Amino acid sequence: MTDKNPNKIKNMFNLISKNYDKINDIISFFMHRYAKYKAIKDLKILPNSKVLDLCSGSGDLGKITKKLNKTTEIIGVDFSEEMIKSARKKNKNITYELQDATNLSFKDNSFDYIVMGFGLRNIEDEQKALNEIYRTLKPNGKFLHLDFNNKSYLNKIYDKIIIFILKFFIKEIDAYKYLIESKNEFYNNKEIIKIFEKHNFKKEKSKTILFNMIAYQIMTK
Numbered sequence: 001m002t003d004k005n006p007n008k009i010k011n012m013f014n015l016i017s018k019n020y021d022k023i024n025d026i027i028s029f030f031m032h033r034y035a036k037y038k039a040i041k042d043l044k045i046l047p048n049s050k051v052l053d054l055c056s057g058s059g060d061l062g063k064i065t066k067k068l069n070k071t072t073e074i075i076g077v078d079f080s081e082e083m084i085k086s087a088r089k090k091n092k093n094i095t096y097e098l099q100d101a102t103n104l105s106f107k108d109n110s111f112d113y114i115v116m117g118f119g120l121r122n123i124e125d126e127q128k129a130l131n132e133i134y135r136t137l138k139p140n141g142k143f144l145h146l147d148f149n150n151k152s153y154l155n156k157i158y159d160k161i162i163i164f165i166l167k168f169f170i171k172e173i174d175a176y177k178y179l180i181e182s183k184n185e186f187y188n189n190k191e192i193i194k195i196f197e198k199h200n201f202k203k204e205k206s207k208t209i210l211f212n213m214i215a216y217q218i219m220t221k
């Protein structure tokens with residue numbers, strides 16, 4: 001099992017923050033952009049909604065949300081100072097806060113939508129994070145979760161190619177080895193829906209895309 005000690009995870013994301021966007025483009029052959037766009041579009045956010053981009057990283061999901069829905073109010077949250085700096089630079093019209101997803105400062109029933117991309121699998125206390133998502137979502141609010149769909153056949157081939165490519169591009173190879181390992185230990189689409197349902201969410205929709213390599217789920221409170 002990968003070590004998900006929160007301090008270790010935070011340091012790792014601080015370390016890779018400068019190259020994070022570039023490396024994401026390289027290792028996903030730009031496909032992460034399509035996956036993020038497709039998932040947010042499918043969420044069909046209503047005008048004037050309040051949206052939380054949880055584990056925002058450099059802020060891609062919030063950015064796409066704002067582009068598609070000018071009237072939304074978006075708050076991005078991450079616990080890596082460097083990721084937050086990078087998100088603030090990229091997205092001037094989004095508010096970012098340094099917070100831990102397992103202990104959010106927001107009141108109960110604060111958000112119409114919570115979106116989370118490639119975040120949950122890095123969190124040691126997943127139960128606490130899911131409890132916080134449920135607590136801060138309004139009744140009938142929607143939670144969009146996006147990540148790799150573990151156990152897809154192509155994912156295994158992808159891992160081998162990616163480690164090979166990364167050796168040419170980055171110094172922080174250990175961090176990316178962690179990201180690949182954590183992806184392989186994480187749930188597949190069906191498993192994660194069961195986890196969400198145990199936390200009282202109801203499934204509205206789930207989709208696997210990009211030859212089943214990526215999955216997203218839209219769950220309702």
Ligand SMILES: C[S@@+](CC[C@H](N)C(=O)[O-])C[C@H]1O[C@@H](n2cnc3c(N)ncnc32)[C@H](O)[C@@H]1O
Binds near residue numbers: 080116117
């Ligand atoms: C793989 S990145 C994903 C970033 C972005 N959502 C995206 O889709 O590109 C995961 C992010 O989760 C953040 N993170 C991990 N654990 C967290 C926690 N407990 N609280 C807040 N942020 C966390 C990391 O700092 C990192 O920026």
